[in-house]
Structures are given as structure tokens and as C-alpha cells.
Amino acid sequence: MSQGSGKTPSKRPLTLRDVSEASGVSEMTVSRVLRNRGDVSESTRGKVLEAARALGYVPNKIAGALASSRVNLVAVIIPSMSNMVFPEVMTGISQILDDTELQPVVGVTNYKPEREETVLYQMLSWRPSGVIIAGLEHTEAAKAMMGAAGIPIVEIMDTDGEPIDSAVGISHRRAGRKMAQAIIDAGYKRIGFLGTKMPLDHRARKRFEGFTEILAKAGLEIADSEFYSGGSALAKGREMTEAMLQRNQEEPLDFLYYSNDMIGAGGLLYCLDNGIDVPGEIGLAGFNGIEFLDGLPRKLATMDACRVEVGRAAAEIIAKRVENPDAPGGEIITLEPSLEFGDTLKRKKKPL
Amino acid sequence: MSQGSGKTPSKRPLTLRDVSEASGVSEMTVSRVLRNRGDVSESTRGKVLEAARALGYVPNKIAGALASSRVNLVAVIIPSMSNMVFPEVMTGISQILDDTELQPVVGVTNYKPEREETVLYQMLSWRPSGVIIAGLEHTEAAKAMMGAAGIPIVEIMDTDGEPIDSAVGISHRRAGRKMAQAIIDAGYKRIGFLGTKMPLDHRARKRFEGFTEILAKAGLEIADSEFYSGGSALAKGREMTEAMLQRNQEEPLDFLYYSNDMIGAGGLLYCLDNGIDVPGEIGLAGFNGIEFLDGLPRKLATMDACRVEVGRAAAEIIAKRVENPDAPGGEIITLEPSLEFGDTLKRKKKPL
DNA sequence: CATGTGTATGTTAACGCTAACAGATTTGCC
DNA sequence: GGCAAATCTGTTAGCGTTAACATACACATG
Known part of the structure; x- marks a missing residue:
């Protein structure tokens, strides 16, 4: 079983040397051809490329990187x-x-x-x-x-x-502030926050800080908040929203700010399912501007993170x-x- | 400005030799310590680790991989x-x-x-x-x-x-067949298919093939189909569903099979928004079993790809x-x- | 105490490639 | 024709690490 152009998956991996021998030029020239660097005549370039292809040679970047420190x-x-x-x-x-x-x-x-x-x-x-x-x-x-x-x-x-x-x-502080301002401007007063457990997500934390800062300036406070851990999930948004609305029935919330669009979308679907007037009875906003919001029955307010x-x-x-x-x-x-x-x-x- | 434990980001990158010199042992010993291979005395191990840490040495896997061919x-x-x-x-x-x-x-x-x-x-x-x-x-x-x-x-x-x-x-052929069988068993007859442009996605194609194969055995055919290209998007599912239902008004479809859950979810939301009775008037199914289906108002039928x-x-x-x-x-x-x-x-x- | 068995270290030679330089050959131009 | 420049190819010496072997010393054993 010859090694030449056979398909035998030979034991020893191919190196520049194999291509060099197969094409009758030095390893250096093969290297040059394969990297398009330096001048190589058309004829040898052809020979080399053909040999490399026939052998199925794949350059070893490990060695290349070490040699060139690139x-x-x-x-x-x-x-x-x-x-x-x-x-x-x-x-x-x-x-x-x-x-x-x-x-x-x-x-x-x-x-x-x-x-x-x-x-x-x-x-x-x-x-x-x-x-x-x-x-x-x-x-x-x-x-x-x-x-x-x-x-x-x-x-x-x-x-x-x-x-x-x-x-x-x-x-993100600015994003939080901006959203808070928009919510205040729209006249909402009793605002709930739903988000991830913060130590894990600094950016969500900063948004929250910016958010509460502006609320405070307007003499407002977060009326209730709920945190979860784990990925952003539609179902989680539903659950949390339900829980939060439930426990604030005597003094209802009029806005829910979610730390990401996915749980926000869950909340939105929950509200729509339960005949809650959005954004009249309650306003909602998320964060991120993810594409799939476009397909929802109503488009969730959000802030694009670019x-x-x-x-x-x-x-x-x-x-x-x-x-x-x-x-x-x-x-x-x-x-x-x-x-x-x-x-x-x-x-x-x-x-x- | 000494090089020792200073913070100066020295020009020349650190190597084993630097650690070796700093700790007074050979490069080989340093290498052994850093890889926990071979016997090294506790005392030298300590010295080496300290030196490495102080210098901020990070091993060069390029060289390591080349030498060990691992x-x-x-x-x-x-x-x-x-x-x-x-x-x-x-x-x-x-x-x-x-x-x-x-x-x-x-x-x-x-x-x-x-x-x-x-x-x-x-x-x-x-x-x-x-x-x-x-x-x-x-x-x-x-x-x-x-x-x-x-x-x-x-x-x-x-x-x-x-x-x-x-x-x-x-x-995937089997997945398609299985879904087709379930749809037929449930008594649906006029089935529409919505999916990606096929040459791009062999697995979607195979599902489609399995699907139509079983329909054919039951004497059925796809009544209408619509293909799109691009990622799976909720909004796309809506649009396509609307278009398809619109153009089949005189002889309405009673089932829509989507090639992925995302467009399926879009279709589901469209149907719900428009007061279409699901699954009575029309049945729906997607493919993939992605987590977020759990948060939708109604759970889309799907097939888990494990x-x-x-x-x-x-x-x-x-x-x-x-x-x-x-x-x-x-x-x-x-x-x-x-x-x-x-x-x-x-x-x-x-x-x- | 010679011998063996670890344990702890060091030395040497690759690994497969490329930078840098060195020839060899051709070409251009006055 | 002669000399420089341009074109092409080859040689040598690493790149930073590890495998494999070699050395050194300690300790036990009969």
C-alpha cells in the first residue's frame, strides 16, 4: 500500500516536508506558496499547490504561530x-x-x-x-x-x-435613568421591578441604580421588586408578573420594569392573557431590543443596547x-x- | 525601573526561562510544576509557583502543543x-x-x-x-x-x-413522519407547511420529506406551502401565517406545520390574536422543543430534537x-x- | 558497604514552521 | 558587456515548550 496519493490515513501526520518532497522544492518554498508570501514562480506555485492538494495537506498553525509569533x-x-x-x-x-x-x-x-x-x-x-x-x-x-x-x-x-x-x-446607569425618566414623564407612579439576582449581573445592577436614582429625584420609590436567577425565560416572566400583581392588589402597581426583554415579554403575555389594559392600566418595559419582540401581539417598550x-x-x-x-x-x-x-x-x- | 516584580508591561513576553531564572531551577522543573507532572519537591514547587505568580507568567500553549503534539x-x-x-x-x-x-x-x-x-x-x-x-x-x-x-x-x-x-x-425523516402521523391521526386534512428555503437546511428538508411521505400514504398532500430565508423569527411566522391563511380562504387549511418553533410561535400568536380556535379550527406544530414555548399563552406542539x-x-x-x-x-x-x-x-x- | 529503589532535578533534542539571510539566476539598461 | 536590480529558491537558526533520557542524591536492605 503506497503512501503516495493513496487514501490511506497514514499514521504520521503530514508536514511541509512531505509536500516539499512530493513537489521537489524546499520546505521554505512550499511555505511561501501556501501563505502567498514572497515571490514564487508560477510553475513552482502550481506544482506545490497540486502536491499539497493531492496529499490533503493542512498547514500546522501551531508550528506556524510559534515560528512567526503571530x-x-x-x-x-x-x-x-x-x-x-x-x-x-x-x-x-x-x-x-x-x-x-x-x-x-x-x-x-x-x-x-x-x-x-x-x-x-x-x-x-x-x-x-x-x-x-x-x-x-x-x-x-x-x-x-x-x-x-x-x-x-x-x-x-x-x-x-x-x-x-x-x-x-x-x-447602563444612563439607560436606567433614561427609562425611569420616560416612565415618570408618562405619569406612572407605582413601579415594580423584576430582574435577575444582581450580584451576578453588573450591568443589570447599574441599570437598576440609575433607575432608582431618577425615581428618587422625583420623590418615588420602587414599590415592589422580585428577583430570580437563571437565564432569561418567558415563563419566568409570567410567573414573576403574576406573583407581583397578586401581592399588590390593594394598592395596584401601574408599571413594571423588567431587567431583560425575555421576562418582559413573558409579563406582557401574562397581562394580555388576563385582560389587563396595557399600557393604560399598567405599563411595561424591558431591556435589550431583541428582535423577537417584533412578533409579539403588542410591542414591548425597551431600550436598545446597540x-x-x-x-x-x-x-x-x-x-x-x-x-x-x-x-x-x-x-x-x-x-x-x-x-x-x-x-x-x-x-x-x-x-x- | 527593575523588571522583577514590577508592573511594567515588559516588551519581551515571559517564558519559562524567566520563571526558571526567578526561581533558581531549570526550565524543565518549572514546566513540571506548572503541569503537575512528575515528582517535584514541595519546597521547589512553592518557589516556582510563587515566582510564576509574581511575574504573571502565563504558559504558552502554542509551544507546549507543538512540543507534546497534544x-x-x-x-x-x-x-x-x-x-x-x-x-x-x-x-x-x-x-x-x-x-x-x-x-x-x-x-x-x-x-x-x-x-x-x-x-x-x-x-x-x-x-x-x-x-x-x-x-x-x-x-x-x-x-x-x-x-x-x-x-x-x-x-x-x-x-x-x-x-x-x-x-x-x-x-429527521422519522421526526417528519411521526409528526405527519400524529396530525393525520388527529383528523386534520388540509395541511399547510411553512419553513425555511430548503437547500440551506438539510435537516428541515428531511423532515419535510418524511412528512410528505406519510401524508402521501394517507392519500394526502401538502395543501399549501411557504418558504422564507433568514433566521427563525417570530414576526416572520406571523406574516407567513397571515399570508397563507388569507390565500386559502375559500378552502381553509386546518393544520399548519412549521419547520421551527420560532416561526410556529409567531403563527400561534397570530392565530390567537385573530380569534382563531386552536387547535379546533386549525392545528399547529413546530419543531425543536425550545424552552421559551413554555411561556406562550398556549403551548405549541413540537418535537424535541434532544x-x-x-x-x-x-x-x-x-x-x-x-x-x-x-x-x-x-x-x-x-x-x-x-x-x-x-x-x-x-x-x-x-x-x- | 555494595546494591537497589526511589525521588528530585537537569540536559538534549525534537515538534513543524517561518524570519532572515544567502545564493543562484535572470533581466534591464546604459 | 558589465553591473545593478529584480526574481526566484535554498540554508540556517530559532520560536517556547515537552519527551526521553541522564544524573545526582537519599535512603533502605541484607
């Missing part, structure tokens, strides 16, 4: 893949990186700081060209690693704090700095979250 | 991240791999065969320990690469066809074969999709 990976570290927000960020990142040599590699932390630390460590051990990481809150060790890595770091989704290097996102744009901007920062390594860095891009009133939040009452 | 990565190649099905598969994969040295790396193909081919090529060039790839349909070149890679390959989500190596999934389980089983195959490289391979695991009637599909009529 690793075209961008580490993307996010809390979760299953809540519709990060896939969109990924879309933005890919849109930009697809036009470069860079390739995203994602790691998921499940909102756990220690997990984030180990994921980061794992990622850095592959010596990526850059890091895109969600949030500004990290363990000390994680911050130290990123500070010392000597590569561009972009913290995304949040700009309320001090980034290690660059940051792209919205101010997810695709965040991904794009972050990737652009990395790409720019990879291309020009001694560019400054420390860029901070704050996007403005746009309030969408939808059909569940009345417009401003007092135009005065 | 790369603990598992390539996971999937069509999309944004439709709720693959994140769940990822969950299953992580559940298993988290207990091993292996780490998943995902690549997204957007349902494009050529893109799959390049993503696969990129992945293989990192010499992963295994590949988990969605579907059984690939370009010839992709199949060749996988066949020659000399690593375990697990094709997931589908078992209607010949896998390259191992496969884990459900039979996504988490598929991920787990696939990861287990890889893990097993990495641990024991000369295990046989070629395993095929066919899971049974379970039909969930929900509230939108009547139970069997004729108990005879």
Missing part, C-alpha cells in the same frame, strides 16, 4: 451564549473580523468571575492578538493578566467604570491595533441607548 | 449561533468537556457549505483532538479533510445518512477516544425525538 486569534469572553444578546455581539464582531486575518474564539463564563478568570487564562495561553471581554468587573488576577498581556483589550457592553485599555458600550454595533466597534479597535501595533489604545466609545416606546409605555403626558 | 481542543462546527438550538448543543458539550482537559472551540458556517469548508480547514490547522460538526452533508473536500485528519469526527443532529466516522442525532443530549453524547465520544486513541470509532447514536402535543394539536381521534 497568532491571528481574538479571544472573546462573554457570560452566556443563550440569551440572544451575545450572539448579536458575535455577529458584529464577525462582520469586521471576516475582512481580516483575525478569527474570534469565544469563551463562556456563565457570569462567574472565577470562571472568567480561568477562561481568560486559558485563552491567553494561546497568545491571542487581542481580547474582547464583556463588562468592566473582573477579578484582580484577571485584570492583572489583561494588563500584562501586552495585547489590545476591549471591554464591551458597559462604559460605567474604568477600563483596563479600551471600552465600547453603553452606560449590540451589533458594540461588536463591530470592538472588533475594529482590535483590528486597527493589530495592523498598527504602536497605535495609542485606551479608546472609549460610549454609544447612546435608544428608547423604544413600543406599545406598552405611554408617551410623555405633560408637554408643558 | 492539543486539547475540540472543534465544534455549527451553522448558526442565533437560533436557540445550537447554544443548547453547546451546553451539552460543555457539560461533558468541563470534566476533561478538552476545550471546545466553535466555528459558525451560516449554513454555507463553502464557509463550512474553510472553517473546517482553519480549525484543522490547529490540530484539534476531535471534531464535532453539524449535519451529514459536506463538500467533498470537507469530507476528505475529515477522513484524513486522523482524529475522531462526530457528525451531530442527524442520522439520516452515512457518517464519516461517528454520528449522534435524531432521524439537543443537550446530542451535545453530551458527541462530547463523550470524543472524550472517550481521546483517552483511548485506539478505540474502534464509527459509533452511531440515534436518539428518538419525542412528540409533545402541547395545546395546539388534538390527540388521536380514532382509538379503534
Whole structure:
């Protein structure tokens, strides 16, 4: 059984040397052909490509990266893949990186700081060209690693704090304030809050802080609140809404602010099912502007977190700095979250 | 400005040698400590760990992988991240791999065969320990690469066809047949189909084929169908449903079969909004069993694709074969999709 | 005390590729 | 024709780590 162009999945993996022998040129020339680098005559290029194809050679990037100390990976570290927000960020990142040599590699932390630390460590051990990481809150060790890595770091989704290097996102405090103002302007008074358990989600916490801050300025307080843990789920939103409305019957709430669109949508469906007049009897709002809200019977008020744009901007920062390594860095891009009133939040009452 | 434990992000990246010098032992010993391999005395272990920590050393896996020819990565190649099905598969994969040295790396193909081919090529060039790839349909070149890679390959989500190596999934043809049978048993007659444009999605196509096959046996045909491209969206489901019901007014449909739950949910919401009696006047069913159906006003009939389980089983195959490289391979695991009637599909009529 | 058995460390040579330089050959141009 | 520049190809020496082997020393054993 000859080794030549046979289909025998030979034991020893193929190397440049095999291609070089098959095509009668040096390994270096093969390397040049396969990377389109340097001048190679058309004839040898042809020979080499044919040999590589015939053998089924796939270059070994491990060796290549070690030799050239260029690793075209961008580490993307996010809390979760299953809540519709990060896939969109990924879309933005890919849109930009697809036009470069860079390739995203994602790691998921499940909102756990220690997990984030180990994921980061794992990622850095592959010596990526850059890091895109969600949030500004990290363990000390994680911050130290990123500070010392000597590569561009972009913290995304949040700009309320001090980034290690660059940051792209919205101010969640501002988002919370903005929503509170709109709710107050619309004349709502007894406001309930439904959200995730906060220590796990700094951005939700910041929104909450901004939200209560503005309420306080208007002499208002959160009338009731309910927190859950776990992913954002429609059913959870229903349950929580039911529970909250139930226990506030003698002094009914007139607005519910949800920390994400998914539970907000659950709440909306609950209200509609139970003949509650939205937004007359009760107003509702979520957060994120996720696409599927468009299909709901009524469009939930929400605030867009500019997810695709965040991904794009972050990737652009990395790409720019990879291309020009001694560019400054420390860029901070704050996007403005746009309030969408939808059909569940009345417009401003007092135009005065 | 001393280099020692200073915070200066030194130009030259840290290597084992730096740690070795800082702790006064050989590089080899440092390597042993950092990998917990071989015997090292407690005292030197302590010194080394301290030095490594103080310097902020992160091992270089590129070099390590090259030297040991062990790369603990598992390539996971999937069509999309944004439709709720693959994140769940990822969950299953992580559940298993988290207990091993292996780490998943995902690549997204957007349902494009050529893109799959390049993503696969990129992945293989990192010499992963295994590949988990969605579907059984690939370009010839992709199949060749996988066949020659000399690593375990697990094709997931589908078992209607010949896998390259191992496969884990459900039979989509069978899923389609099963759903058709349930619909026929319930007494529905004029059935509409709403789905994705098929060439892009082989599994949806196979379900459709199984579906029509059983209809044919019962002397039935699809009465109308509508296809769209793009992600699965609630709003799309609404639109399509409206259009389809509209144009079949003189001879109304009594069942709509959707190729995924998201458009199915859109259709359900449309029907409810328009006071259509579900499942009396019209029955509905989707596919996938995604979690958020639980929060809808009425539960959509669906068929579970066992996504988490598929991920787990696939990861287990890889893990097993990495641990024991000369295990046989070629395993095929066919899971049974379970039909969930929900509230939108009547139970069997004729108990005879 | 010679011998064996650990335990703890160090040395050497890859792993597969590419940067940097060095030849060899051709081409252009006065 | 001669010399520089351009084009093509090859050689050498790593990249940072680990496998495999070699060494050194301690301790037990009969």
C-alpha cells in the first residue's frame, strides 16, 4: 500500500516536508506558496499547490504561530451564549473580523468571575492578538493578566467604570435613568421591578441604580421588586408578573420594569392573557431590543443596547491595533441607548 | 525601573526561562510544576509557583502543543449561533468537556457549505483532538479533510445518512413522519407547511420529506406551502401565517406545520390574536422543543430534537477516544425525538 | 558497604514552521 | 558587456515548550 496519493490515513501526520518532497522544492518554498508570501514562480506555485492538494495537506498553525509569533486569534469572553444578546455581539464582531486575518474564539463564563478568570487564562495561553471581554468587573488576577498581556483589550457592553485599555458600550446607569425618566414623564407612579439576582449581573445592577436614582429625584420609590436567577425565560416572566400583581392588589402597581426583554415579554403575555389594559392600566418595559419582540401581539417598550454595533466597534479597535501595533489604545466609545416606546409605555403626558 | 516584580508591561513576553531564572531551577522543573507532572519537591514547587505568580507568567500553549503534539481542543462546527438550538448543543458539550482537559472551540458556517469548508480547514490547522460538526452533508473536500485528519469526527443532529466516522442525532425523516402521523391521526386534512428555503437546511428538508411521505400514504398532500430565508423569527411566522391563511380562504387549511418553533410561535400568536380556535379550527406544530414555548399563552406542539443530549453524547465520544486513541470509532447514536402535543394539536381521534 | 529503589532535578533534542539571510539566476539598461 | 536590480529558491537558526533520557542524591536492605 503506497503512501503516495493513496487514501490511506497514514499514521504520521503530514508536514511541509512531505509536500516539499512530493513537489521537489524546499520546505521554505512550499511555505511561501501556501501563505502567498514572497515571490514564487508560477510553475513552482502550481506544482506545490497540486502536491499539497493531492496529499490533503493542512498547514500546522501551531508550528506556524510559534515560528512567526503571530497568532491571528481574538479571544472573546462573554457570560452566556443563550440569551440572544451575545450572539448579536458575535455577529458584529464577525462582520469586521471576516475582512481580516483575525478569527474570534469565544469563551463562556456563565457570569462567574472565577470562571472568567480561568477562561481568560486559558485563552491567553494561546497568545491571542487581542481580547474582547464583556463588562468592566473582573477579578484582580484577571485584570492583572489583561494588563500584562501586552495585547489590545476591549471591554464591551458597559462604559460605567474604568477600563483596563479600551471600552465600547453603553452606560447602563444612563439607560436606567433614561427609562425611569420616560416612565415618570408618562405619569406612572407605582413601579415594580423584576430582574435577575444582581450580584451576578453588573450591568443589570447599574441599570437598576440609575433607575432608582431618577425615581428618587422625583420623590418615588420602587414599590415592589422580585428577583430570580437563571437565564432569561418567558415563563419566568409570567410567573414573576403574576406573583407581583397578586401581592399588590390593594394598592395596584401601574408599571413594571423588567431587567431583560425575555421576562418582559413573558409579563406582557401574562397581562394580555388576563385582560389587563396595557399600557393604560399598567405599563411595561424591558431591556435589550431583541428582535423577537417584533412578533409579539403588542410591542414591548425597551431600550436598545446597540449590540451589533458594540461588536463591530470592538472588533475594529482590535483590528486597527493589530495592523498598527504602536497605535495609542485606551479608546472609549460610549454609544447612546435608544428608547423604544413600543406599545406598552405611554408617551410623555405633560408637554408643558 | 527593575523588571522583577514590577508592573511594567515588559516588551519581551515571559517564558519559562524567566520563571526558571526567578526561581533558581531549570526550565524543565518549572514546566513540571506548572503541569503537575512528575515528582517535584514541595519546597521547589512553592518557589516556582510563587515566582510564576509574581511575574504573571502565563504558559504558552502554542509551544507546549507543538512540543507534546497534544492539543486539547475540540472543534465544534455549527451553522448558526442565533437560533436557540445550537447554544443548547453547546451546553451539552460543555457539560461533558468541563470534566476533561478538552476545550471546545466553535466555528459558525451560516449554513454555507463553502464557509463550512474553510472553517473546517482553519480549525484543522490547529490540530484539534476531535471534531464535532453539524449535519451529514459536506463538500467533498470537507469530507476528505475529515477522513484524513486522523482524529475522531462526530457528525451531530442527524442520522439520516452515512457518517464519516461517528454520528449522534435524531432521524429527521422519522421526526417528519411521526409528526405527519400524529396530525393525520388527529383528523386534520388540509395541511399547510411553512419553513425555511430548503437547500440551506438539510435537516428541515428531511423532515419535510418524511412528512410528505406519510401524508402521501394517507392519500394526502401538502395543501399549501411557504418558504422564507433568514433566521427563525417570530414576526416572520406571523406574516407567513397571515399570508397563507388569507390565500386559502375559500378552502381553509386546518393544520399548519412549521419547520421551527420560532416561526410556529409567531403563527400561534397570530392565530390567537385573530380569534382563531386552536387547535379546533386549525392545528399547529413546530419543531425543536425550545424552552421559551413554555411561556406562550398556549403551548405549541413540537418535537424535541434532544439537543443537550446530542451535545453530551458527541462530547463523550470524543472524550472517550481521546483517552483511548485506539478505540474502534464509527459509533452511531440515534436518539428518538419525542412528540409533545402541547395545546395546539388534538390527540388521536380514532382509538379503534 | 555494595546494591537497589526511589525521588528530585537537569540536559538534549525534537515538534513543524517561518524570519532572515544567502545564493543562484535572470533581466534591464546604459 | 558589465553591473545593478529584480526574481526566484535554498540554508540556517530559532520560536517556547515537552519527551526521553541522564544524573545526582537519599535512603533502605541484607
